[in-house]
Amino acid sequence: MxxxxxxxxxxxxxxxxxxxxxxxxxxxxxxxxAAAVKYPPVNVFTSEEDVVVTxxxxxxxxxxxxxxxxxxxxxxxxxRRRQELGEGQTWHRRxxxxxxxxxxxxxxxxxxxxxxxxxxxxxILRITLPRAEADKPRKISVKTA
Amino acid sequence: xxxxxxxxxAKKQETPGNIITERIRTGRIYxxxxxxxxxxxxxxLYADLPGAGDEDVSVTLENDVLTIEAKxxxxxxxxxxxxxAEYGTGDYFxxxxxxxxxxxxxxxxxxxxxxxxIVLPKKEEAKPKQIKIxxx
Numbered sequence: 001m002x003x004x005x006x007x008x009x010x011x012x013x014x015x016x017x018x019x020x021x022x023x024x025x026x027x028x029x030x031x032x033x034a035a036a037v038k039y040p041p042v043n044v045f046t047s048e049e050d051v052v053v054t055x056x057x058x059x060x061x062x063x064x065x066x067x068x069x070x071x072x073x074x075x076x077x078x079x080r081r082r083q084e085l086g087e088g089q090t091w092h093r094r095x096x097x098x099x100x101x102x103x104x105x106x107x108x109x110x111x112x113x114x115x116x117x118x119x120x121x122x123x124i125l126r127i128t129l130p131r132a133e134a135d136k137p138r139k140i141s142v143k144t145a
Numbered sequence: 146x147x148x149x150x151x152x153x154x155a156k157k158q159e160t161p162g163n164i165i166t167e168r169i170r171t172g173r174i175y176x177x178x179x180x181x182x183x184x185x186x187x188x189x190l191y192a193d194l195p196g197a198g199d200e201d202v203s204v205t206l207e208n209d210v211l212t213i214e215a216k217x218x219x220x221x222x223x224x225x226x227x228x229x230a231e232y233g234t235g236d237y238f239x240x241x242x243x244x245x246x247x248x249x250x251x252x253x254x255x256x257x258x259x260x261x262x263i264v265l266p267k268k269e270e271a272k273p274k275q276i277k278i279x280x281x
Binding site for chain 2: 041042044052056057060083086087088089092093097120122123124
């Protein structure tokens with residue numbers, strides 16, 4: 001399993017509930033290599049103030065996506081519905097995947113779950129998670145005695 | 146739901162360089178996943194183009210070649226650092242040879258939620274005709 005991003009020693013976004021995800025990805029058909037591939041793919045952007053998670057989810061109804069935050073773990077769960085065939089239609093090619101998906105993402109710090117915003121635009125889900133006030137680094141000024 | 150299709154790399158695939166000849170823009174080019182269906186009257190193509198809006202996509206049918214292209218600007222933020230990446234952002238390109246005569250005037254293309262849907266109506270002459278058999 002490739003491990004990519006790391007902040008400090010404690011954060012590894014891929015330290016997820018991998019077995020659980022594998023079980024779920026099996027449900028997501030169209031992707032034969034379920035154990036190796038995660039759906040949907042996510043990118044994580046970080047700053048001192050917030051974390052932005054983006055995910056490519058084209059053609060998904062936002063109502064079919066469930067986001068939850070527990071502590072510093074973001075869970076992304078949902079369904080991509082299959083394109084149904086109409087009367088008299090046949091498939092020539094089927095490459096687009098569909099089915100249920102489930103992902104957990106370990107965030108680098110605790111976030112203020114009341115201020116989390118999620119937007120879906122052009123098939124991309126963008127979740128902005130502001131850092132919890134209590135978790136922000138404090139600057140301590142050093143005074144001379 | 147547990148229907149498994151043929152094993153396939155699910156990651157966004159880059160278009161092999163030899164397909165594209167003259168390219169001026171730099172950056173990565175991805176090959177969108179597509180579904181194509183057909184019935185008596187139409188060919189319908191769906192392509193996943195996450196990040197693309199109406200204005201970014203161009204669809205052309207020249208001779209028998211249907212080309213889908215989308216130009217995507219990379220997202221940039223000075224305040225943020227990309228700390229974990231599972232997908233890349235770049236343009237999309239893919240072309241198909243269409244073997245059926247298509248009524249070019251009636252082609253429709255629409256973008257919705259990052260999915261392109263193209264309806265290619267077949268020309269009358271290409272539609273299957275029911276031939277009545279008369280009893281002799």
